Amino acid sequence: MRNDPSVIDLVERARDGDATAWDALVDRYAPLVWAICRRYGLNGADAEDVAASVWLRLVERLGTIREPAALPGWLATTVRHECLAQLRTRRRHLLVGDEAGLDTVDEPAFEELLVTQERHVAVRAAFENLPEHCRRLLSLLFGDPPTPYTEISSSTGTPVGAIGPTRRRCLDKLRSDPALVTVAGAERT
Incomplete structure:
Protein backbone atom coordinates (compact mmCIF):
# COMPACT_ATOMS: atom_id res chain seq x y z
CA MET A 1 0.00 0.00 0.00
CA ARG A 2 1.37 3.35 -1.02
CA ASN A 3 0.99 6.24 1.39
CA ASP A 4 -0.62 9.04 -0.57
CA PRO A 5 -0.24 12.16 1.58
CA SER A 6 -3.11 13.91 -0.15
CA VAL A 7 -5.53 11.05 0.61
CA ILE A 8 -4.36 10.85 4.20
CA ASP A 9 -4.79 14.61 4.59
CA LEU A 10 -8.27 14.57 3.03
CA VAL A 11 -9.44 11.67 5.21
CA GLU A 12 -8.12 13.28 8.37
CA ARG A 13 -9.67 16.65 7.52
CA ALA A 14 -13.00 15.01 6.60
CA ARG A 15 -12.96 13.17 9.95
CA ASP A 16 -12.65 16.57 11.61
CA GLY A 17 -15.77 17.78 9.80
CA ASP A 18 -14.14 19.70 6.94
CA ALA A 19 -16.84 19.77 4.24
CA THR A 20 -14.32 20.85 1.60
CA ALA A 21 -12.20 17.75 2.30
CA TRP A 22 -15.30 15.54 2.14
CA ASP A 23 -16.27 17.07 -1.22
CA ALA A 24 -12.73 16.53 -2.48
CA LEU A 25 -12.87 12.85 -1.46
CA VAL A 26 -16.18 12.38 -3.25
CA ASP A 27 -14.93 14.21 -6.36
CA ARG A 28 -11.73 12.20 -6.38
CA TYR A 29 -13.29 8.75 -5.91
CA ALA A 30 -16.71 9.08 -7.56
CA PRO A 31 -15.25 7.93 -10.90
CA LEU A 32 -13.99 4.77 -9.16
CA VAL A 33 -17.44 4.11 -7.71
CA TRP A 34 -19.16 4.61 -11.06
CA ALA A 35 -16.59 2.51 -12.93
CA ILE A 36 -17.11 -0.45 -10.62
CA CYS A 37 -20.88 -0.07 -10.92
CA ARG A 38 -20.55 -0.16 -14.72
CA ARG A 39 -18.36 -3.27 -14.49
CA TYR A 40 -21.20 -4.94 -12.63
CA GLY A 41 -23.67 -3.85 -15.30
CA LEU A 42 -25.36 -1.26 -13.09
CA ASN A 43 -26.35 2.17 -14.32
CA GLY A 44 -29.07 4.70 -13.76
CA ALA A 45 -31.02 4.39 -10.53
CA ASP A 46 -29.27 1.15 -9.50
CA ALA A 47 -25.82 2.73 -9.74
CA GLU A 48 -27.07 5.83 -7.92
CA ASP A 49 -28.41 3.61 -5.12
CA VAL A 50 -25.07 1.85 -4.84
CA ALA A 51 -23.15 5.14 -4.80
CA ALA A 52 -25.45 6.59 -2.13
CA SER A 53 -24.98 3.47 0.02
CA VAL A 54 -21.21 3.59 -0.38
CA TRP A 55 -20.95 7.27 0.57
CA LEU A 56 -23.27 6.69 3.54
CA ARG A 57 -21.11 3.78 4.71
CA LEU A 58 -18.03 5.97 4.38
CA VAL A 59 -19.64 8.71 6.49
CA GLU A 60 -20.53 6.09 9.11
CA ARG A 61 -17.08 4.49 9.14
CA LEU A 62 -14.74 7.36 8.30
CA GLY A 63 -13.65 7.59 11.92
CA THR A 64 -12.81 3.87 12.10
CA ILE A 65 -10.57 3.62 9.02
CA ARG A 66 -7.18 2.81 10.54
CA GLU A 67 -5.13 3.39 7.38
CA PRO A 68 -6.37 6.48 5.54
CA ALA A 69 -4.13 5.64 2.57
CA ALA A 70 -6.14 2.42 2.16
CA LEU A 71 -9.31 4.39 1.39
CA PRO A 72 -9.32 3.56 -2.36
CA GLY A 73 -9.17 -0.17 -1.60
CA TRP A 74 -11.84 0.17 1.08
CA LEU A 75 -14.07 2.01 -1.37
CA ALA A 76 -13.53 -0.55 -4.14
CA THR A 77 -14.39 -3.43 -1.79
CA THR A 78 -17.45 -1.63 -0.44
CA VAL A 79 -18.69 -0.76 -3.94
CA ARG A 80 -18.23 -4.38 -5.01
CA HIS A 81 -20.26 -5.62 -2.04
CA GLU A 82 -23.00 -3.05 -2.66
CA CYS A 83 -23.15 -3.94 -6.37
CA LEU A 84 -23.56 -7.62 -5.54
CA ALA A 85 -26.29 -6.77 -3.03
CA GLN A 86 -28.03 -4.61 -5.66
CA LEU A 87 -27.87 -7.45 -8.21
CA ARG A 88 -29.33 -9.89 -5.66
CA THR A 89 -32.11 -7.42 -4.87
CA ARG A 90 -32.84 -6.91 -8.55
CA ARG A 91 -32.98 -10.67 -9.06
CA ARG A 92 -35.34 -11.14 -6.09
CA HIS A 93 -37.64 -8.42 -7.40
CA LEU A 94 -37.72 -10.05 -10.80
CA LEU A 95 -38.48 -13.43 -9.29
CA VAL A 96 -41.19 -12.12 -6.97
CA GLY A 97 -42.65 -9.30 -9.02
CA ASP A 98 -42.56 -10.60 -12.57
CA GLU A 99 -43.67 -14.20 -12.81
CA ALA A 100 -43.86 -13.86 -16.59
CA GLY A 101 -40.12 -13.18 -16.53
CA LEU A 102 -39.32 -16.44 -14.73
CA ASP A 103 -38.71 -18.20 -18.02
CA THR A 104 -36.06 -15.61 -18.92
CA VAL A 105 -34.05 -15.84 -15.67
Whole structure:
Protein backbone atom coordinates (compact mmCIF):
# COMPACT_ATOMS: atom_id res chain seq x y z
CA MET A 1 0.00 0.00 0.00
CA ARG A 2 1.37 3.35 -1.02
CA ASN A 3 0.99 6.24 1.39
CA ASP A 4 -0.62 9.04 -0.57
CA PRO A 5 -0.24 12.16 1.58
CA SER A 6 -3.11 13.91 -0.15
CA VAL A 7 -5.53 11.05 0.61
CA ILE A 8 -4.36 10.85 4.20
CA ASP A 9 -4.79 14.61 4.59
CA LEU A 10 -8.27 14.57 3.03
CA VAL A 11 -9.44 11.67 5.21
CA GLU A 12 -8.12 13.28 8.37
CA ARG A 13 -9.67 16.65 7.52
CA ALA A 14 -13.00 15.01 6.60
CA ARG A 15 -12.96 13.17 9.95
CA ASP A 16 -12.65 16.57 11.61
CA GLY A 17 -15.77 17.78 9.80
CA ASP A 18 -14.14 19.70 6.94
CA ALA A 19 -16.84 19.77 4.24
CA THR A 20 -14.32 20.85 1.60
CA ALA A 21 -12.20 17.75 2.30
CA TRP A 22 -15.30 15.54 2.14
CA ASP A 23 -16.27 17.07 -1.22
CA ALA A 24 -12.73 16.53 -2.48
CA LEU A 25 -12.87 12.85 -1.46
CA VAL A 26 -16.18 12.38 -3.25
CA ASP A 27 -14.93 14.21 -6.36
CA ARG A 28 -11.73 12.20 -6.38
CA TYR A 29 -13.29 8.75 -5.91
CA ALA A 30 -16.71 9.08 -7.56
CA PRO A 31 -15.25 7.93 -10.90
CA LEU A 32 -13.99 4.77 -9.16
CA VAL A 33 -17.44 4.11 -7.71
CA TRP A 34 -19.16 4.61 -11.06
CA ALA A 35 -16.59 2.51 -12.93
CA ILE A 36 -17.11 -0.45 -10.62
CA CYS A 37 -20.88 -0.07 -10.92
CA ARG A 38 -20.55 -0.16 -14.72
CA ARG A 39 -18.36 -3.27 -14.49
CA TYR A 40 -21.20 -4.94 -12.63
CA GLY A 41 -23.67 -3.85 -15.30
CA LEU A 42 -25.36 -1.26 -13.09
CA ASN A 43 -26.35 2.17 -14.32
CA GLY A 44 -29.07 4.70 -13.76
CA ALA A 45 -31.02 4.39 -10.53
CA ASP A 46 -29.27 1.15 -9.50
CA ALA A 47 -25.82 2.73 -9.74
CA GLU A 48 -27.07 5.83 -7.92
CA ASP A 49 -28.41 3.61 -5.12
CA VAL A 50 -25.07 1.85 -4.84
CA ALA A 51 -23.15 5.14 -4.80
CA ALA A 52 -25.45 6.59 -2.13
CA SER A 53 -24.98 3.47 0.02
CA VAL A 54 -21.21 3.59 -0.38
CA TRP A 55 -20.95 7.27 0.57
CA LEU A 56 -23.27 6.69 3.54
CA ARG A 57 -21.11 3.78 4.71
CA LEU A 58 -18.03 5.97 4.38
CA VAL A 59 -19.64 8.71 6.49
CA GLU A 60 -20.53 6.09 9.11
CA ARG A 61 -17.08 4.49 9.14
CA LEU A 62 -14.74 7.36 8.30
CA GLY A 63 -13.65 7.59 11.92
CA THR A 64 -12.81 3.87 12.10
CA ILE A 65 -10.57 3.62 9.02
CA ARG A 66 -7.18 2.81 10.54
CA GLU A 67 -5.13 3.39 7.38
CA PRO A 68 -6.37 6.48 5.54
CA ALA A 69 -4.13 5.64 2.57
CA ALA A 70 -6.14 2.42 2.16
CA LEU A 71 -9.31 4.39 1.39
CA PRO A 72 -9.32 3.56 -2.36
CA GLY A 73 -9.17 -0.17 -1.60
CA TRP A 74 -11.84 0.17 1.08
CA LEU A 75 -14.07 2.01 -1.37
CA ALA A 76 -13.53 -0.55 -4.14
CA THR A 77 -14.39 -3.43 -1.79
CA THR A 78 -17.45 -1.63 -0.44
CA VAL A 79 -18.69 -0.76 -3.94
CA ARG A 80 -18.23 -4.38 -5.01
CA HIS A 81 -20.26 -5.62 -2.04
CA GLU A 82 -23.00 -3.05 -2.66
CA CYS A 83 -23.15 -3.94 -6.37
CA LEU A 84 -23.56 -7.62 -5.54
CA ALA A 85 -26.29 -6.77 -3.03
CA GLN A 86 -28.03 -4.61 -5.66
CA LEU A 87 -27.87 -7.45 -8.21
CA ARG A 88 -29.33 -9.89 -5.66
CA THR A 89 -32.11 -7.42 -4.87
CA ARG A 90 -32.84 -6.91 -8.55
CA ARG A 91 -32.98 -10.67 -9.06
CA ARG A 92 -35.34 -11.14 -6.09
CA HIS A 93 -37.64 -8.42 -7.40
CA LEU A 94 -37.72 -10.05 -10.80
CA LEU A 95 -38.48 -13.43 -9.29
CA VAL A 96 -41.19 -12.12 -6.97
CA GLY A 97 -42.65 -9.30 -9.02
CA ASP A 98 -42.56 -10.60 -12.57
CA GLU A 99 -43.67 -14.20 -12.81
CA ALA A 100 -43.86 -13.86 -16.59
CA GLY A 101 -40.12 -13.18 -16.53
CA LEU A 102 -39.32 -16.44 -14.73
CA ASP A 103 -38.71 -18.20 -18.02
CA THR A 104 -36.06 -15.61 -18.92
CA VAL A 105 -34.05 -15.84 -15.67
CA ASP A 106 -30.91 -17.73 -16.55
CA GLU A 107 -29.23 -18.70 -13.28
CA PRO A 108 -25.95 -19.91 -14.87
CA ALA A 109 -25.66 -16.72 -16.95
CA PHE A 110 -26.21 -14.61 -13.82
CA GLU A 111 -23.53 -16.55 -11.93
CA GLU A 112 -21.20 -16.23 -14.92
CA LEU A 113 -21.78 -12.46 -14.96
CA LEU A 114 -20.84 -12.23 -11.29
CA VAL A 115 -17.68 -14.30 -11.82
CA THR A 116 -16.73 -12.18 -14.83
CA GLN A 117 -17.30 -8.98 -12.89
CA GLU A 118 -15.26 -10.25 -9.96
CA ARG A 119 -12.44 -11.13 -12.35
CA HIS A 120 -12.51 -7.61 -13.82
CA VAL A 121 -12.36 -6.05 -10.37
CA ALA A 122 -9.45 -8.33 -9.40
CA VAL A 123 -7.52 -7.45 -12.56
CA ARG A 124 -8.04 -3.74 -11.94
CA ALA A 125 -6.91 -4.09 -8.31
CA ALA A 126 -3.85 -6.11 -9.36
CA PHE A 127 -3.05 -3.51 -12.03
CA GLU A 128 -3.18 -0.74 -9.42
CA ASN A 129 -0.69 -2.72 -7.29
CA LEU A 130 1.91 -2.74 -10.09
CA PRO A 131 4.82 -0.31 -9.99
CA GLU A 132 4.18 2.94 -11.86
CA HIS A 133 6.51 2.05 -14.76
CA CYS A 134 4.63 -1.23 -15.34
CA ARG A 135 1.23 0.47 -15.25
CA ARG A 136 2.42 3.09 -17.72
CA LEU A 137 4.05 0.57 -20.06
CA LEU A 138 1.07 -1.80 -20.08
CA SER A 139 -1.37 1.07 -20.57
CA LEU A 140 0.55 2.21 -23.62
CA LEU A 141 0.92 -1.31 -25.01
CA PHE A 142 -2.68 -2.33 -24.51
CA GLY A 143 -4.33 0.99 -25.32
CA ASP A 144 -6.76 1.29 -28.18
CA PRO A 145 -5.03 1.68 -30.54
CA PRO A 146 -1.75 0.33 -29.15
CA THR A 147 1.09 2.84 -29.03
CA PRO A 148 4.02 2.07 -31.36
CA TYR A 149 7.21 0.86 -29.65
CA THR A 150 9.15 3.94 -30.82
CA GLU A 151 6.67 6.25 -29.05
CA ILE A 152 6.69 4.05 -25.95
CA SER A 153 10.47 4.18 -25.93
CA SER A 154 10.57 7.95 -26.15
CA SER A 155 7.87 8.53 -23.54
CA THR A 156 9.12 5.98 -20.99
CA GLY A 157 12.85 6.03 -21.64
CA THR A 158 12.81 2.27 -22.19
CA PRO A 159 14.95 1.10 -25.12
CA VAL A 160 12.84 -0.44 -27.91
CA GLY A 161 14.62 -3.78 -27.46
CA ALA A 162 13.77 -3.86 -23.75
CA ILE A 163 10.03 -3.20 -24.13
CA GLY A 164 9.11 -6.86 -24.76
CA PRO A 165 11.10 -8.29 -21.83
CA THR A 166 9.88 -5.50 -19.55
CA ARG A 167 6.30 -6.21 -20.64
CA ARG A 168 6.79 -9.89 -19.77
CA ARG A 169 8.13 -9.05 -16.30
CA CYS A 170 5.25 -6.65 -15.67
CA LEU A 171 2.68 -9.23 -16.78
CA ASP A 172 4.35 -11.84 -14.55
CA LYS A 173 4.00 -9.43 -11.61
CA LEU A 174 0.37 -8.88 -12.54
CA ARG A 175 -0.33 -12.63 -12.74
CA SER A 176 1.27 -13.25 -9.35
CA ASP A 177 -0.85 -10.63 -7.53
CA PRO A 178 -2.74 -12.33 -4.67
CA ALA A 179 -6.10 -11.00 -5.91
CA LEU A 180 -5.64 -12.67 -9.29
CA VAL A 181 -4.21 -15.85 -7.79
CA THR A 182 -7.34 -16.11 -5.62
CA VAL A 183 -9.72 -15.54 -8.56
CA ALA A 184 -7.80 -17.97 -10.76
CA GLY A 185 -7.86 -20.58 -7.98
CA ALA A 186 -11.63 -20.15 -7.53
CA GLU A 187 -12.20 -20.63 -11.29
CA ARG A 188 -10.30 -23.93 -11.29
CA THR A 189 -12.44 -25.47 -8.56
